[in-house]
Amino acid sequence: MHTEIAQGHCLICGAHGRLSWDHVPPQGSISITKVEQVHLTEVMGVDPVPVKGVKSPNGSKFKTICKNCNSNHLGANDQEVARVYKEITKLATDHFTYARNHLDYVSLPFDAVRFCRAMIGHILSATTVEECKREPVETPYFTPLQRFVMGDNAAIDSTHDIYCWFYPHRHHLSAKMFAFKNRGNLCTISVLSFFPLAFSITEKGKGIYPSGATKVELTDERLYVNLSSGHFPYSGFPFTGPSGDQMMLMSNSQAIVSYPIKD
Template sequence: MTKITERLKHNRITNGYCNICGTYELLTKDHVPPKCAITLGPVLQKTVNEFFHISEPIKPLNAQHGAFFKTICSTCNNDVLGGLDKSIEDVTKVFRSKLGLYMTGTQMNPFIRIPFDSVSFTKAMIGHILSATSVEDCKVQLGENPFYTPLRSYVVGKISSFEDTHDIYYWFYPHRMHISAQSVSFMNEGHVAFICALHFFPIGFMVTIKGEGTFPAHATKLKLKDEFLIFNMTAINYEYTTFPFVNLKGDQMYAISSGHTCVSYPLIK
């Protein structure tokens, strides 16, 4: 008998604690990636472990209207993230336009610069990372957490910056599958980094603890003072575009909680 994806048990809930503001109420569906930044359509979902590592047949979750997570309240979904998603839409729209010029050889420069609102963009991306989690997290009150508490406070406007506690890296992500992941521990050359990520075409986006991150060599560090996102388009590090979920070398390894990861990929008819 074919097994059913573990994603199914992390997707069903009605009321719970919002994973951004912590209030207990009716939870709403948040599309991750936001529907304004992608072509919305049917997708299949598995956990990262099921998608990358398990060879036996796993029946995926069939999401007819894009990937969503029912983990945040309507206020955070509509008033907070809904008001910020335009910044992601603007970046992806310009990026795709410039990417077309680069792929056809019209633009030869291997760096693509995109103007953006750094605060709105980072709040929106972090907010969707926070929502892309297991419903198990919504069954208990949010406690203080040195990694997640500052991120939640930044998204809802309690603090003005993430830069005192976190670093953000981004890069060109050339794949059709979407990856979201919380609480990944990645070891490289004896150093362990704690990582959250949200990848969807054409953006790879990763959050780590300040000064302690491990990241792809072609990634760019994002600073709130930046006026442009600068994407390195050279293909030399293509194998690391799905970081941290890459072919491991040397002493590299990663540890994950399956319920906190998701791979969404197009349903091909």
């Protein structure tokens, strides 16, 4: 997030050429404001004031993907992300303000493939431009995700699981990849979190996720979100930090926190 290059390898399709800016979180799903960006490793455990980061006048953005992927694979599906986030915001507001729903869950219809395609694409883009300088290579974790974003709906069927949970926080978190160990289970995870929903990708069958998370299948026609306040202490995962025998490993350039700030 500290440097910029004009050309490089797109982190979705791998083609070399001119790179374009991708807003993470995507435009339309939040109000684009001035933000301050820091690495997650710089603010975990820091209290009460985070370290000074890099300021951006118009939201958190990354110049790491080509225009075609930005427009056709992400932009074409961002409307579904915006609709889902706005609807969950309304449902959550009604839930906590008027107590109209005595159940902890709210739900809404959604297009799981379009929603997940856009969210995974933004996760892939949210990282340092240093990755764009290297020739792309196939990896068991990222290659299926890239193929899914580019249109192969079955690419992640046997490789990844997806989870969502209520995210009642002001800051935004994008972690392209980190490893987390919990009770002997070691899992590679990606997270994109901004109010009011956190979105997580894990290795298939090895998922580590916070309490209150709901598993998402690409065949789902409705998205269910648990609004129980009992899960709030864990909703910032992995910002909550490890406890007990838990361990976490990450690259600081792949885990970015953005704080909306006033002028």
